[in-house]
Amino acid sequence: MNPLKALCVVALLASAVCGNHHEHKSSNSLKPSQWLSRSQLEKIPALDDVSIKNLESMPLEQGAKLLKTIYHVSQINSPLPKSYAPNPSSVPVYIVKSNGQKESTTLDKFAESANQQPNFGKQEVTIFITGLPSSSCESVEKANQELVQAYMEHYNVQRQKPRSYDYDSSEKKTSTRRDYDDFEWETPKHASGSLVVIDLGEKLQNLKQHAMLSVSEVGAKIAREITKLDCRKDIIHIVAQNSAAHVAGECGKEFKRLTGNKLYRITALDPAKLHSEDPEKLSGLARGDAIFVDAIHTSAHAMGTPARVANADFYPNGPSEGVPGANNVVEACMRATRYFAESVRPGNERNFPAVESNSLKSYKNKEGYGKPVYMGIECDDDVEGDYILEVDSTKPFGKRTSAKKFKSEEYASPSSSKSWKKSYSSSSEEN
Numbered sequence: 001m002n003p004l005k006a007l008c009v010v011a012l013l014a015s016a017v018c019g020n021h022h023e024h025k026s027s028n029s030l031k032p033s034q035w036l037s038r039s040q041l042e043k044i045p046a047l048d049d050v051s052i053k054n055l056e057s058m059p060l061e062q063g064a065k066l067l068k069t070i071y072h073v074s075q076i077n078s079p080l081p082k083s084y085a086p087n088p089s090s091v092p093v094y095i096v097k098s099n100g101q102k103e104s105t106t107l108d109k110f111a112e113s114a115n116q117q118p119n120f121g122k123q124e125v126t127i128f129i130t131g132l133p134s135s136s137c138e139s140v141e142k143a144n145q146e147l148v149q150a151y152m153e154h155y156n157v158q159r160q161k162p163r164s165y166d167y168d169s170s171e172k173k174t175s176t177r178r179d180y181d182d183f184e185w186e187t188p189k190h191a192s193g194s195l196v197v198i199d200l201g202e203k204l205q206n207l208k209q210h211a212m213l214s215v216s217e218v219g220a221k222i223a224r225e226i227t228k229l230d231c232r233k234d235i236i237h238i239v240a241q242n243s244a245a246h247v248a249g250e251c252g253k254e255f256k257r258l259t260g261n262k263l264y265r266i267t268a269l270d271p272a273k274l275h276s277e278d279p280e281k282l283s284g285l286a287r288g289d290a291i292f293v294d295a296i297h298t299s300a301h302a303m304g305t306p307a308r309v310a311n312a313d314f315y316p317n318g319p320s321e322g323v324p325g326a327n328n329v330v331e332a333c334m335r336a337t338r339y340f341a342e343s344v345r346p347g348n349e350r351n352f353p354a355v356e357s358n359s360l361k362s363y364k365n366k367e368g369y370g371k372p373v374y375m376g377i378e379c380d381d382d383v384e385g386d387y388i389l390e391v392d393s394t395k396p397f398g399k400r401t402s403a404k405k406f407k408s409e410e411y412a413s414p415s416s417s418k419s420w421k422k423s424y425s426s427s428s429e430e431n
Helices: 003-016 023-029 038-042 052-057 060-074 107-115 138-156 175-181 207-211 215-226 243-259 329-344 360-364 414-430
Strands: 092-096 102-106 124-129 193-198 236-241 263-269 290-296 312-316 353-356 369-374 385-389
Touching: 052 060, 052 138, 052 329, 060 207, 060 329, 092 107, 092 138, 102 107, 107 193, 107 215, 124 138, 124 215, 124 243, 138 193, 138 329, 215 243, 236 243, 236 329, 243 263, 243 290, 263 329, 290 329, 360 385
Parallel strands: 124 193, 124 236, 236 263, 263 290, 290 312, 312 385
Antiparallel strands: 092 102, 092 193, 353 369, 353 385
């Protein structure tokens, strides 16, 4: 019997044995719906037998059901131990240059390498922490490339006001769109900065590594490297996927402990459920881990969590297993990255207006309240609440996308785009 099955069977048997000193505690914490038969347990694969690539090959509903079952049994009696933390010398890090080339290093040498780059940290610093493996998953590779290319454009191209959206005469406008039409566009200032990719996702190839990831240990290691950077720390924005979102939260906590100050912003891209929660300690991402924390939930009932973890939590099309157009749970998870990448592109910062609302139904019935808040890079850092919006099933995803064609070659030079794609792919294969 594999370790997970053994854990579950032991938990079930132990909680049923009279006289066990944990009996009272366990019986009070379990609900009838948490019990599974032995035959059901036998059908559950071992965590280390379920790769992220496997999930990418399953239909959305099948993958979501498997993830729910595995999470369900992992919470019986006691959570899985937080015992997995990849060696920093094995975690790839890329410092992306303005021409699309990159400086390759590892997590333990990240600060030293960054400080040697000309003009690094003179303005905004974005640290992108991946949470799924791009080397084995096409949807992850595509999403990560889009985000990196978007930042290359963001930091090197002057943004312009988007053209007005041409609505179909038969289309019924939502309250969000109507409110947006009345909102005066203000062209954001041209941004400039440095981008770092911490490719933690390459060390998270299967569910066991995800479930047993020590987010506190990995987050603390990243925080210690950040303190060594030769730049103002209040300009650092961490963007992190899935399990890495909780690593970012722990990084923020450790950074504050070490320096007495908070990081500027953490953006969580489909933050994951925490399998390895310590009931005696608040762990993972939470409001307060940075001056501003925002989250985009695109696979809330599968790869992600529906729980509010940020100052501003965005639920495209409401909390669900996956958003429109996503065929599997991995693709659904990666939509958060692709939405954020779209907002980073010059001229598309306000493609995702959202309204504070309790549900998608309320949103569609125009029962939301407050002015539009923009999901993505342009999100104001003083907003709070749960926000709902609608998205399209194909790229471009934002309902407020300008009439201008959405093609990367219109913003970035072909040479810079291709050079990143080639170098990223080759590095993923090497690692």
